Amino acid sequence: MQILEIFSKKNWVLLKAMVATDFKLRYQQSFLGYIWSVLKPLMLFTVMYMVFVRFLRFGDAVPHFSVGLLLGITMWNCFVEASSGAMISVVNHGDLMRKINFSKFVVVISAMMSALINFGINFVVVVIFALINGVELHLSALMILPLTLELIVFSLGVGFYLGALYVNFRDLNPIWEVVIQAGFYATPIIYPLSMVVTNLGPQWGPLISKVMLLNPMAQIIQDARHFIISDQNPIIWGSFNHSVIDFIPLVLSVLLLFGGISYFTRKSKTFAEMV
Amino acid sequence: MAESIATNEKTMTGETMTTMNDKPTEQSATEQSATEQSATEQSATERTGAAKFGAEAAVVPDDIALRVRDVSKSFRLPTEKTNSLKGALFNLLRGVRGYRIQQVLKDISFDVRKGEFFGIVGKNGSGKSTLLKIISQIYGTDSGSVEVFGKLVPFIELGVGFNPELTGRENIYLNGAMLGFSKEEVDAMYDDIVDFAELRDFMEQKLKNYSSGMQVRLAFSVAIKSQGDILVLDEVLAVGDEAFQKKCQDYFFEAKRQKKTIILVTHSMGDVRRYCDRAMFIKDGLIAQIGDPDTIADAYSNSFLGTTANAEGVTDTKKRGVDVIKVRMLVDGEEQKYLDKYEDFEIEVTFDCDAPISSQALRVDVVDGRGWLVFSLPDPDDGPQVIQPGRHVIRYKVSNELAFGDYHLDIAYDDGTKRYLIMPSCYQFHMKGYATSAMPVTAPHVTTEID
Numbered sequence A: 001m002q003i004l005e006i007f008s009k010k011n012w013v014l015l016k017a018m019v020a021t022d023f024k025l026r027y028q029q030s031f032l033g034y035i036w037s038v039l040k041p042l043m044l045f046t047v048m049y050m051v052f053v054r055f056l057r058f059g060d061a062v063p064h065f066s067v068g069l070l071l072g073i074t075m076w077n078c079f080v081e082a083s084s085g086a087m088i089s090v091v092n093h094g095d096l097m098r099k100i101n102f103s104k105f106v107v108v109i110s111a112m113m114s115a116l117i118n119f120g121i122n123f124v125v126v127v128i129f130a131l132i133n134g135v136e137l138h139l140s141a142l143m144i145l146p147l148t149l150e151l152i153v154f155s156l157g158v159g160f161y162l163g164a165l166y167v168n169f170r171d172l173n174p175i176w177e178v179v180i181q182a183g184f185y186a187t188p189i190i191y192p193l194s195m196v197v198t199n200l201g202p203q204w205g206p207l208i209s210k211v212m213l214l215n216p217m218a219q220i221i222q223d224a225r226h227f228i229i230s231d232q233n234p235i236i237w238g239s240f241n242h243s244v245i246d247f248i249p250l251v252l253s254v255l256l257l258f259g260g261i262s263y264f265t266r267k268s269k270t271f272a273e274m275v
Numbered sequence B: 001m002a003e004s005i006a007t008n009e010k011t012m013t014g015e016t017m018t019t020m021n022d023k024p025t026e027q028s029a030t031e032q033s034a035t036e037q038s039a040t041e042q043s044a045t046e047r048t049g050a051a052k053f054g055a056e057a058a059v060v061p062d063d064i065a066l067r068v069r070d071v072s073k074s075f076r077l078p079t080e081k082t083n084s085l086k087g088a089l090f091n092l093l094r095g096v097r098g099y100r101i102q103q104v105l106k107d108i109s110f111d112v113r114k115g116e117f118f119g120i121v122g123k124n125g126s127g128k129s130t131l132l133k134i135i136s137q138i139y140g141t142d143s144g145s146v147e148v149f150g151k152l153v154p155f156i157e158l159g160v161g162f163n164p165e166l167t168g169r170e171n172i173y174l175n176g177a178m179l180g181f182s183k184e185e186v187d188a189m190y191d192d193i194v195d196f197a198e199l200r201d202f203m204e205q206k207l208k209n210y211s212s213g214m215q216v217r218l219a220f221s222v223a224i225k226s227q228g229d230i231l232v233l234d235e236v237l238a239v240g241d242e243a244f245q246k247k248c249q250d251y252f253f254e255a256k257r258q259k260k261t262i263i264l265v266t267h268s269m270g271d272v273r274r275y276c277d278r279a280m281f282i283k284d285g286l287i288a289q290i291g292d293p294d295t296i297a298d299a300y301s302n303s304f305l306g307t308t309a310n311a312e313g314v315t316d317t318k319k320r321g322v323d324v325i326k327v328r329m330l331v332d333g334e335e336q337k338y339l340d341k342y343e344d345f346e347i348e349v350t351f352d353c354d355a356p357i358s359s360q361a362l363r364v365d366v367v368d369g370r371g372w373l374v375f376s377l378p379d380p381d382d383g384p385q386v387i388q389p390g391r392h393v394i395r396y397k398v399s400n401e402l403a404f405g406d407y408h409l410d411i412a413y414d415d416g417t418k419r420y421l422i423m424p425s426c427y428q429f430h431m432k433g434y435a436t437s438a439m440p441v442t443a444p445h446v447t448t449e450i451d
Helices: A002-007 A009-026 A035-055 A065-092 A105-132 A139-168 A172-186 A193-212 A216-229 A248-268 B002-006 B026-057 B085-094 B128-135 B168-178 B183-197 B212-225 B242-257 B269-275 B293-305
Strands: B016-019 B064-078 B099-113 B117-122 B143-149 B152-155 B230-234 B261-265 B278-283 B286-291 B322-331 B345-353 B362-368 B373-377 B390-398 B405-414 B419-431 B446-450
Touching: A002 A009, A009 A105, A009 B168, A035 A065, A035 A105, A065 A105, A065 A139, A065 A172, A065 A216, A105 A139, A105 A248, A139 A172, A139 A216, A139 A248, A193 A216, A216 A248, B064 B128, B064 B261, B099 B128, B099 B143, B099 B261, B099 B286, B117 B128, B117 B269, B117 B293, B128 B143, B128 B152, B128 B230, B128 B261, B168 B183, B168 B212, B183 B212, B212 B230, B212 B242, B242 B269, B261 B269, B269 B293, B269 B405, B278 B293, B286 B293, B322 B405, B322 B419, B345 B362
Parallel strands: B117 B261, B117 B278, B152 B230, B230 B261
Antiparallel strands: B016 B143, B064 B099, B064 B143, B278 B286, B322 B345, B345 B390, B362 B373, B362 B405, B390 B446, B405 B419
């Protein structure tokens, strides 16, 4: 597999240099600097909190829903940042690709890493916010590690496809923006999953809420809420009577990653000519 | 796959990279095997050749730095730009292919030996930059193979990946990482780079605050001070102010003397004549000629005139009874075309004569780049000696007072009344030093030795 070349020393050095540069330049010449990477999601959260939790009274029945909201926004942002960053990464580094031979995987992974660093910072804020809110953290909160891994797998899979596709089809940018927006509402982030059941009634509600969990992002966010904040958050595991179905989002993520890698590998040979 | 081809029957030192055609079509698969076969045949003949002719014909793979075999490359040029979904769907519906195929390189094969300064010349659009990108593994090939033995550092353009928001120091490390150097390796090169660029006071400044000349100097310093095994340069010599150009020229002289492997694409025939050991002339994607840099430079210049090379001073040797066999220039007994300032040298002429001649009759003229005679050997004050028929070697020891520039030697026969040019421009050499035109040239001290 060509992806393994990413672990060579040369590419590792390059990846580090790219991520470091990106991190250094992100808030170049802004007054607050890195504080923005915490402040931005917090401000976004405040708006959503005021509108959906305070004003529309979403999530009243769910304990610590505001913490769940912040966690959901943080994880979703990580996905958006990684996938959108990966999409434009190949084209943005086109100048480089035309002049130097290096592993093309580096640019996509670098976008993922940048998003992940941000997620790490934000997650600390989530934890602090959770403690202030009186959430009792158990050992099960460590589940965030495998869940982050799944988030990486899913984001990278999508990112590899988008990055390779965007070289030829620049229309992808506005399309992806809309898809992201739709995905944000289709994923139980600003509303609790239980609301789907109550609003749609007993006939369709339970089924639709389960189907929504087949979306890997929904599964990841609900799992994280379940294990970190409160076990009253419904998760996919055990919700279907058929345990194989429970694995669909996970398997989907892994398949996406492998598909993305192989597609990207095939296309990357001509990046230098096409970009 | 790379390993299997590179180590195929050969033992290589250093890092090995190979690009082969990866398209799993039947046709290309057969092409590929044909390529491999011809490559092994080639090395087989080389080996037998080496056995036959001993050390002289030894083109052992060990001293090959780069091997290009039967490389072809074509590009799809879109006839209608389809960078959008709509365009693609539209073309699909109408059954329009949307591109035409342009063959850029056809069956290019050549070797570059270790320690060789290899020049590639050609008109714009002849495919030389594409070839360079294939060598640098930026583009893949349609068919054929490229094998690189050692670490190849490409400079298709200067300052690739330089970021204006980063400081000079950070840019050096970033650029180093992009070229495949580890932090430790850049650490080792760092001082050299900064000193060469003469930018030590500016290293903590952001690149955007540099003047464009300073940026280019930094980029060029990274390029030539990077410790790769093979350096690939694409028309990057004409940068910086005069003083910096001078430094660059000195660097190339040093690189020549140290036997660095350099592949240079250039339009400057002066550079080809001055630096290259061998050169290649690419015309319409084919190798038009490959060999001696002077021949190539002439062929390239003549290709613009539409005439073939035609030496004006036709050799007129037999009439004079003198047949010049070999002309060499020696420094401490070793052949050297690149002379340092005030570095004394010897000119060695091997010739046959079938009648007795005077040592004053056989003349070696040292001519500069403008075609002006600088001095003529031997010194007229030297008492004439009679040279008997047969093969002789004459050595002229010259105390070097030449100015910077390119020179060549003409061999002439002077019968006292008339001067016949018997071997015009038979040897080129180059002087390192300052580009001051006002360097006084006096008749140098010369001692002549016959046999």
